[in-house]
Amino acid sequence: MTALPLSRRMLLKAGGAVIVSFGIPSLAQAASNQPTGAPRTLDPAQVDGFLAFHADGTVSVFSGKVDLGTGLRIAIRQMAAEELGIGVDQIALIEGDTALTPDQGPTAGSTGVARGGVQIRQAAATARQALIGLAAGRLKRPAGELDLIAGEVRPVAGGPADSPGVTVASLIGDRLLDLPIDAKAPLRDPDGYKLVGQSLPRPDVPEKVMGRHVYVHDFSLPGMLHGRVIRPPAIDARLETVDETSIAGLNGVRIIRIKDFLGVVAEDEWTAVRAADRLKATWSGGQHLPVQSDLYSAIRGTAVARDAAVVSKGDPAVLRGSSQIHTATYQWPIQSHASLGPSCAVADITPDEATIWTASQSTHRFRLAFAKFLDLPAERVRLIYLDGSGCYGMNGHDDAAADAALMSRAVGRPVRVQWMRADEHGWDPKGPPQLLDVSATLDSEGRITAWRTEAWLPLATAGLPNIPLLGPQAAGIGQVQGLSAGLIDQNTDPPYAVANVEATIHWLKSTPLRPSNIRAPGKIANTFAIEGFTDELAAVAGVDPVEFRRRGLSDPRGLDVLRRAATLFGWEPRPSPAPARNGPAEGRGIAYVHYKHSENYVALAMAVTVDPKSGAIRVTRVACSHDCGLVINPDALKNQIEGAIVQTLSRGLHEEVTFDHDRVTSLDWAGYPILTFPELPEITIDLVERRHEPPLGGGEAAAAPVAAALANAVFDAIGIRLRTVPFTPDRVKAAIKERGA
């Protein structure tokens, strides 16, 4: 073991409220974590960037991607250990530490395994090839007869039983491998995998269940103060006055005011909470938000930066010239990550250097942002990932880290900031609203002849280094202004064979409330529209929804998940809607996605009952077939898919951020309800095994078809098409009433 990983492991294993009086190295030490003091590279093109071999046969793996409760912590170990011929327990994994791990980009877009793991796997394969090469000379045997197993290179099975092996330690000693990653270094044959493809247990689960897992929320430093931030009553409001006497009864509170940034710190957390609650301040001005009930017309009226065709094929005149055009408008509201634990971070900022413990999905990216606003050279700034409450894109974690950094710098002591519930619901960056107009024509055989999508989406600012953070913004510290919500324009065109297709994005200059990427960015709403409208066309054509999709597909992997989901569900072919019956209406729906038209294949069928009196939708069953290529850890993947389904049902049934003229008004779980246990459907998941295909992500794709399948099932049940999320009982009742009228 190298000194640094060991010390961090000790730190993390210590449990409880960890007091760090040792083991956190200085930045200078951090640059060299070899026992010999040789500098370790963070170059992601180098094997040594990712792997360190130790004399005891164990290996440290340095991953820029982090485990957000997703299973990456075991999956990366499985991928590396498989190539290295060791057990997963022989690997120490270091995640998301800017002083120790290469920059592999943010842990976003379902890239943890697909890019991060694959990169590390290739580093391991390169190391294996090199170690075998070194041993071949030593053993005087051809490399082809040797393999790397259990910390030594030895003859492969079938060789003479008494052939000696040679340990990795004796091959490389304390030296670094000093090798670029070889993209052509051979990977082990998937048919011989021993670890990849196994549902090995996630190491964090027992720690979490026993109450001993150290989240960033549980991390503490000697001399650490607790901070809270007081946000303004309106976005970007100016802070006018602060009445210090309003907290005179509280001991040891320090008020921190930096232009319009207002915070308090105290030795005791409850004191900080009380101080933030009681502190009186006056504010002026601020941004104005659109009227909530006019949200979608406001979007339609927002200034357009430019229009861009995502797809343009065939002849647009076919649609425009048709006398029988089917059209519909789909609307998706602003939604919150609504993390269960409000965001938290600990910062220790001195005049010379900054160390920030954060649940960021993107420590490397924010290292540069923090260096800039703290006015420190980047090499003096270190961000260390610690687990936070689940985030599904950029929630408030990075803002909380900036809050902590501003206040630590102001008081010269380490500061821990945890947001309150209203901070998280009110100020986390939001999933932006989406609006889609779709139109299509059918021929006499019920085939789609032409399709047009128009989507209104906020334009990502080109070259934006990061989403601007609240604290520096209020403190008047310059940041590059702009917005970004991830790759939100994908899957705006149908995955089916249609000769004439136009998909156009009206890229908007602005969107209400600061946006960020939220799970499967854009693609849940886009698929809701595309697959909802596909279902509408199937109903017009009088064709069973599975059969209608099957006719439009030619990709065998797509056809496979569609067939398998239908079988798993027990799908009975017939057109929608279901024949009318008495009592609560029952229906079933299906939706399909080829994620980003280039990644996972997912088909998902769903059964619902709808109570026409109350308007309540109850999802009873979900069956999902999922193909993401090579599966690293089936159980961890299923956990992710289950989560994607449940969370997106919650978004489809319940979730909408509300706001008034000045700010968000859905500030707790009563104002922003999410799905609860009694609503839980039975969920069955089918993983398609494709071990010779590249591994893709597991966190996002299954979310994409959920809202569409839900809307399709509701249509099947009651013959009413819901095109605006969430499908609240009031909205369902109103739709039923409207039809009656």
Place this chain on the structure above:
Amino acid sequence: MAPYTLLVNGGTRTIEADDPAKPLLYVLRGDLGLTAAKFGCGLGQCGACTVLVDGAALRSCQLAVSDAVGKTITTLEGLAPPEHPHPVQAAFIAEAAAQCGYCTNGMVLTAKALLDQNPHPTRAEITDGLADNLCRCGTHTRIVRAVLRAAGQG
């Protein structure tokens, strides 16, 4: 400042607080270093801060330290030693019933209290019993399976 003596995880602990209304959650996390109970909402809505108080699953963000005196408090750390998980914990581990795990504290302790009252619950009784515990990652299916398993029905 006034002293408050609490019975926590089988031991007696005395802490000083300047506010009798200080929620037990902050005492556990800040004064006693017991961080399994999590701050989720401070409103009693989510369940992340659950502890057992005289055997009942209560929200420690809503319980004043002065009202916790004289009661038997068990946190998740005190439910069982790490090497010998409580059957409910063993079931959660076996089912990998966590993603981020921020809600897990409340899920395990609420399930423990539920099973103490009703050792053989139906699935519906379990989902009703957990109705006020929120999970954002969508781990519900596994949590229900874990409780069924702990009840010997898994």
